[in-house]
Amino acid sequence: xxxxxxxxxxxxxxxxxxxxxxxxxxxxxxxxxxxxxxxxxxxxxxxxxxxxxxxxxxxxxxxxxxxxxxxxxxxxxxxxxxxxxxxxxxxxxxxxxxxxx
Amino acid sequence: xxxxxxxxxxxxxxxxxxxxxxxxxxxxxxxxxxxxxxxxxxxxxxxxxxxxxxxxxxxxxxxxxxxxxxxxxxxxxxxxxxxxxxxxxxxxxxxxxxxxxxxxxxxxxxxxxxxxxxxxxxxxxxxxxxxxxxxxxxxxxxxxxxx
Numbered sequence: 232x233x234x235x236x237x238x239x240x241x242x243x244x245x246x247x248x249x250x251x252x253x254x255x256x257x258x259x260x261x262x263x264x265x266x267x268x269x270x271x272x273x274x275x276x277x278x279x280x281x282x283x284x285x286x287x288x289x290x291x292x293x294x295x296x297x298x299x300x301x302x303x304x305x306x307x308x309x310x311x312x313x314x315x316x317x318x319x320x321x322x323x324x325x326x327x328x329x330x331x332x
Numbered sequence: 333x334x335x336x337x338x339x340x341x342x343x344x345x346x347x348x349x350x351x352x353x354x355x356x357x358x359x360x361x362x363x364x365x366x367x368x369x370x371x372x373x374x375x376x377x378x379x380x381x382x383x384x385x386x387x388x389x390x391x392x393x394x395x396x397x398x399x400x401x402x403x404x405x406x407x408x409x410x411x412x413x414x415x416x417x418x419x420x421x422x423x424x425x426x427x428x429x430x431x432x433x434x435x436x437x438x439x440x441x442x443x444x445x446x447x448x449x450x451x452x453x454x455x456x457x458x459x460x461x462x463x464x465x466x467x468x469x470x471x472x473x474x475x476x477x478x479x
Contacts, residue, residue: 253383254347286379287445291437315372
């Protein structure tokens with residue numbers, strides 16, 4: 232499973248793993264969105280700790296979730312990004328949308 | 333420029349092959365003894381170019397992607413990714429960061445990633461004939477420190 236989701240109160244944490252590319256992003260998106268719809272969190276944490284590779288498809292994944300959270304007035308945190316992933320995120324200006332640590 | 337080593341491959345433009353293309357390029361580029369960062373840059377750029385073929389060039393049909401990678405003089409890796417799909421009408425516009433012609437969740441950053449992570453990116457295209465992306469990256473020689 233490429234996404235493992237944990238819900239604790241109003242915080243949803245999605246633990247992503249494997250490669251995030253155009254091939255894998257669609258199913259990850261679906262799973263995260265289902266949880267957002269069911270739980271209406273105030274904070275979504277995307278944990279990239281298990282992700283071995285990410286291209287700009289991952290940026291689409293983050294931006295799409297960011298828009299969905301904005302409608303709920305919820306926040307987005309990004310954590311566990313490897314140097315490769317952080318480099319792609321930096322190029323895309325993701326630090327303007329979410330807290331990255 | 334003298335070609336020192338070369339491989340060519342072609343594959344169906346299926347998203348399941350994105351990871352396969354990255355692995356092939358990675359294995360070939362390893363001969364140049366790149367750093368992990370250099371290798372990741374190459375993999376990311378190739379992933380973007382291959383994804384463009386699948387999402388844009390062959391949006392409405394299943395086509396083939398032709399990949400050539402060469403090691404040329406001065407430790408340079410040259411990668412050519414070609415499709416025979418729809419072609420790009422306005423290359424300048426296509427290269428603009430955040431510009432995308434498809435909806436959904438494409439960020440419009442494919443070419444921006446390629447340009448940022450590789451030393452040189454050239455795009456040639458003919459509408460209805462296809463697109464070729466040629467990218468180059470010089471792998472810097474490692475400095476060995478003794479004792």
